[in-house]
Amino acid sequence: MKTLTFRRPDDWHVHFRDGAVLRQVVPATARDFGRAIVMPNLVPPVTTAAMAAAYRERIVAAVPSGARFTPLMTCYLTDGTDADDLVSGHARGIFTAAKLYPAHATTNSQHGVSSIDKIHPVLGAMEKAGVPLLTHGELVRKDVDIFDRERLFIDRVLEPTLKRFPGLKVVMEHITTKDGVEVVRAHRGRLGATITPQHLLYNRNALFEGGLRPHMYCLPVLKREEHRLVLRAAATSGEASFFLGTDTAPHLRHLKEAACGCAGVFSALTAVQAYLRVFAEENALDRFESFASLNGPAFYGLPPNEETVTYVEKPSVAPEAVEVPDEGPIVCLLGGETVEWSRA
Ligand code: DOR
Numbered sequence: 001m002k003t004l005t006f007r008r009p010d011d012w013h014v015h016f017r018d019g020a021v022l023r024q025v026v027p028a029t030a031r032d033f034g035r036a037i038v039m040p041n042l043v044p045p046v047t048t049a050a051m052a053a054a055y056r057e058r059i060v061a062a063v064p065s066g067a068r069f070t071p072l073m074t075c076y077l078t079d080g081t082d083a084d085d086l087v088s089g090h091a092r093g094i095f096t097a098a099k100l101y102p103a104h105a106t107t108n109s110q111h112g113v114s115s116i117d118k119i120h121p122v123l124g125a126m127e128k129a130g131v132p133l134l135t136h137g138e139l140v141r142k143d144v145d146i147f148d149r150e151r152l153f154i155d156r157v158l159e160p161t162l163k164r165f166p167g168l169k170v171v172m173e174h175i176t177t178k179d180g181v182e183v184v185r186a187h188r189g190r191l192g193a194t195i196t197p198q199h200l201l202y203n204r205n206a207l208f209e210g211g212l213r214p215h216m217y218c219l220p221v222l223k224r225e226e227h228r229l230v231l232r233a234a235a236t237s238g239e240a241s242f243f244l245g246t247d248t249a250p251h252l253r254h255l256k257e258a259a260c261g262c263a264g265v266f267s268a269l270t271a272v273q274a275y276l277r278v279f280a281e282e283n284a285l286d287r288f289e290s291f292a293s294l295n296g297p298a299f300y301g302l303p304p305n306e307e308t309v310t311y312v313e314k315p316s317v318a319p320e321a322v323e324v325p326d327e328g329p330i331v332c333l334l335g336g337e338t339v340e341w342s343r344a
């Protein structure tokens with residue numbers, strides 16, 4: 001039986017929500033991961049240091065006793081973001097980064113940035129203070145095809161921003177295309193990228209396999225096979241620019257299996273097994289630790305976790321769902337399927 005021991009990984013992109021859902025999903029992430037970058041797209045969004053500090057407390061209260069887990073908080077950028085509050089929140093260790101949601105790009109992004117020039121003064125302050133910018137990299141317009149959103153964001157928003165603010169560190173969250181991989185390589189060192197398990201495992205056919213598959217729907221949507229193959233090569237390359245970020249995005253089952261289903265894949269419980277499947281298939285298990293546990297902390301200027309985690313190549317059946325009391329189930333990525341790796 002193959003055994004794999006690696007430094008405890010971090011998840012550089014998670015959604016915890018709030019309330020009853022938060023209490024069920026924080027333990028799922030804290031089980032495998034030492035730290036996580038927490039997305040701020042709550043209702044209302046986390047737009048100030050005071051809100052982030054209060055949210056962090058609610059997360060910490062949901063960490064099971066005995067688990068060592070540190071949430072890293074982000075500021076939701078709006079057209080009206082207060083640069084002083086953001087920079088001082090970062091200096092006080094409340095904010096690790098700030099997140100750009102282009103307005104109306106995804107779940108709870110209606111308060112997002114309407115046009116990048118609206119936040120140029122904030123980006124200038126972030127550049128000066130060393131606050132990383134995390135981007136939802138999609139240009140969303142009626143006349144832009146959904147499968148071209150990432151490429152057009154790169155051309156029209158990302159590249160001009162990198163040029164205008166040469167000292168700004170940027171993460172393209174959840175890259176899904178070869179264009180994403182290429183731009184990250186072109187700006188090595190200051191531009192990093194997270195990659196989700198679903199974009200490594202599936203192409204867009206999975207959305208329509210035998211019928212409409214709402215649990216395969218996330219944003220950015222799954223792409224063509226040629227993009228998936230480039231993403232797999234990047235994730236398993238060991239290159240420092242690419243790191244683990246699940247984008248675990250819990251939605252109650254009835255909100256996904258609906259006439260207008262929510263975007264998001266809940267992967268916290270099975271993400272490590274999903275990534276291990278990919279790395280095993282690519283004969284790259286020796287590079288898993290770089291992707292999962294080393295590249296992310298290096299990009300953020302943090303030390304890697306000291307503890308280790310061991311997985312064994314022993315098949316097990318992944319849990320179908322996490323049950324939220326009084327609200328219902330949240331369906332898991334790979335739920336009910338046999339996975340090759342189990343936590344030792
Ligand atoms: O699929 C997604 N779900 N993509 C996002 O960008 C947001 C997330 C969510 O919050 O549900």
Ligand code: ZN
Binds near residue numbers: 014015039247249
């Ligand atoms: Zn996300």
